Amino acid sequence: MAKTVDEIADAMYKLVKDAFGIKKLKPMDLTKAMMELYEGEVDKKTCKAAIKQLIDSGKCVYTYFGGSYVEIPHKEGSANE
Amino acid sequence: MSDALPKTPKLDELEKGKWPSFVTEIKMAAKKSPMCRDLLGQLEQSYEEKIGYWKHGGIVGVMGYGGGVIGRYSDLPEKYPNISHFHTMRINQPAGWFYNTDALRKICDIWEEHGSGITNMHGSTGDIILLGTTTDELEPTFSELQKIDFDIGGSGSDVRTPSCCCGMARCEWSCYDTMKACYDLTQAYQDEIHRPAFPYKFKFKFSGCPNDCVASMARADMSIIGIWRDDIQVDRAAVTEYAKNGMDIKADVVDNCPARCMDWDGKEIHIDNQFCRRCMHCINVMPKALAPGKDRGAAILLGSKAPIIEGALLSSVLIPFYKMEPPYEELKDLLERIWDLWCEEGKNRERVGEFIQRVGMGNFLEAIELEPVPEMIAHPRENPYVFYEEYFEEDEGEEEESES
Ligand code: HEM
Ligand code: HEM
Ligand code: SF4
Ligand code: SF4
Numbered sequence: 505m506a507k508t509v510d511e512i513a514d515a516m517y518k519l520v521k522d523a524f525g526i527k528k529l530k531p532m533d534l535t536k537a538m539m540e541l542y543e544g545e546v547d548k549k550t551c552k553a554a555i556k557q558l559i560d561s562g563k564c565v566y567t568y569f570g571g572s573y574v575e576i577p578h579k580e581g582s583a584n585e
Numbered sequence: 586m587s588d589a590l591p592k593t594p595k596l597d598e599l600e601k602g603k604w605p606s607f608v609t610e611i612k613m614a615a616k617k618s619p620m621c622r623d624l625l626g627q628l629e630q631s632y633e634e635k636i637g638y639w640k641h642g643g644i645v646g647v648m649g650y651g652g653g654v655i656g657r658y659s660d661l662p663e664k665y666p667n668i669s670h671f672h673t674m675r676i677n678q679p680a681g682w683f684y685n686t687d688a689l690r691k692i693c694d695i696w697e698e699h700g701s702g703i704t705n706m707h708g709s710t711g712d713i714i715l716l717g718t719t720t721d722e723l724e725p726t727f728s729e730l731q732k733i734d735f736d737i738g739g740s741g742s743d744v745r746t747p748s749c750c751c752g753m754a755r756c757e758w759s760c761y762d763t764m765k766a767c768y769d770l771t772q773a774y775q776d777e778i779h780r781p782a783f784p785y786k787f788k789f790k791f792s793g794c795p796n797d798c799v800a801s802m803a804r805a806d807m808s809i810i811g812i813w814r815d816d817i818q819v820d821r822a823a824v825t826e827y828a829k830n831g832m833d834i835k836a837d838v839v840d841n842c843p844a845r846c847m848d849w850d851g852k853e854i855h856i857d858n859q860f861c862r863r864c865m866h867c868i869n870v871m872p873k874a875l876a877p878g879k880d881r882g883a884a885i886l887l888g889s890k891a892p893i894i895e896g897a898l899l900s901s902v903l904i905p906f907y908k909m910e911p912p913y914e915e916l917k918d919l920l921e922r923i924w925d926l927w928c929e930e931g932k933n934r935e936r937v938g939e940f941i942q943r944v945g946m947g948n949f950l951e952a953i954e955l956e957p958v959p960e961m962i963a964h965p966r967e968n969p970y971v972f973y974e975e976y977f978e979e980d981e982g983e984e985e986e987s988e989s
């Protein structure tokens with residue numbers, strides 16, 4: 505059965521959270537992981553909407569380290585008070 | 586801290602000469618802005634010690650946006666507390682960089698209130714660059730800018746703020762409406778600008794003619810350059826006028842034609858248009874006499890980039906001639922096929938031009954469903970680099986026959 509945006513957002517959030525501090529994930533990494541995990545039950549459009557939801561709700565943020573990544577909000581090492 | 590400017594003998598050197606100086610500008614701003622005073626101090630120290638004292642911040646931004654804010658922190662925050670945070674905001678410029686003074690004053694007022702007050706009009710990306718603010722001021726600045734209809738531009742792995750030459754607004758050579766096209770694609774791709782989802786950056790630049798005033802050929806992943814496909818328009822009386830006024834038409838026009846497709850018999854100019862390379866040289870030299878043809882559109886090129894991971898690339902032709910009329914459906918369809926492929930197969934930080942080099946132009950064209958045409962050359966006077974599979978298959982067939 506087709507997965508909802510909420511379900512995909514939750515699954516993506518778990519990935520991002522588990523990867524925190526270990527590996528930075530790009531939006532495309534998340535999309536590819538979902539397509540693999542839920543083969544036939546999810547399309548790119550749903551993945552895009554799920555990322556949008558994670559960002560707009562503030563649960564995740566975009567970060568930039570040479571390229572752009574999706575991470576959970578945190579204070580980075582270089583930040584001054 | 587005192588209001589006096591720090592002593593900056595090294596920076597002061599950069600105020601000498603008859604040209605504008607960013608040091609003079611920062612000093613002027615420093616009268617009002619403590620940020621600018623500390624900026625002068627830190628910059629002088631960097632010049633003295635030959636060490637840069639900026640740290641990158643990869644996480645600052647405004648809610649919902651993944652681009653447009655470039656995080657910067659001072660590495661000497663105790664010494665220069667006012668620039669402890671010094672983030673840059675890229676603001677999407679109006680197409681063709683047209684403002685009225687009212688809009689400019691409002692931007693400056695907002696920036697004096699919420700940031701350092703210093704700007705860079707414009708950055709090489711084309712954006713309005715607002716230099717230096719704190720993390721806390723990002724959202725308030727953004728919300729003030731939105732009230733006067735300005736939005737943040739791109740940065741990171743997204744569609745970068747598209748930019749265009751002034752086109753038909755000021756230039757008779759413009760072969761399509763660059764400002765309209767730039768605005769249309771900016772609006773169409775708001776998600777792609779603000780929500781980075783690509784392997785790396787993707788830039789559009791729109792030039793109205795091959796003079797390419799925004800240098801899209803060298804600086805944009807997709808270069809959209811105005812061109813004509815009929816004959817150069819010639820005003821014979823005006824040619825005669827140029828000759829009468831002393832122009833050496835043979836030396837200055839005809840002999841500099843890279844295609845050697847022009848002729849001057851002392852009275853009239855002849856152009857063998859089928860060999861013309863649309864280089865604009867003759868038109869630039871005799872603007873009153875020559876003009877681009879009437880059947881105008883754009884050439885769509887792909888792949889340029891500056892050297893970072895790999896060396897520099899220029900864009901090369903993808904579509905030799907496209908009418909460039911709204912809503913640009915075919916162009917957008919093609920673009921989305923390119924993005925789909927590049928997102929799927931591109932490596933992290935691989936520009937689309939590098940991607941094409943890696944997979945090969947033949948495979949790339951096949952994947953984006955575009956027929957190869959002879960105009961797709963790497964650079965002028967070089968043979969096509971397209972792989973014509975069917976011809977090779979025929980050859981192989983023949984060989985097998987002769988062997989048996
Ligand atoms: C002598 C000192 C400096 C030199 C020679 C220098 C040189 C450059 C050059 C060549 C560029 C690329 C051109 C462009 O993008 O328009 C650039 C871009 C930039 N510089 Fe500097 N820079 C200097 C000082 C600074 C300082 C003090 C800051 C901030 C505190 C700064 C922030 C930036 C930013 C944010 C960009 C990117 C602008 C954009 O997005 O287009 N620069 N700089
Ligand atoms: C299968 C045989 C041939 C192939 C594959 C071939 C291929 C090419 C290619 C790729 C170019 C460069 C085109 C350009 O960049 O404008 C070229 C140019 C040229 N070829 Fe050939 N060629 C062949 C046979 C010949 C023959 C038989 C002649 C002479 C009788 C010839 C004379 C020339 C000349 C004079 C040029 C330069 C044209 C120019 O400057 O525009 N070619 N050829
Ligand atoms: S690129 Fe061509 S059309 Fe655009 S401003 Fe320059 S000369 Fe004019
Ligand atoms: S535009 Fe360039 S190639 Fe064409 S006729 Fe003029 S000088 Fe020659």
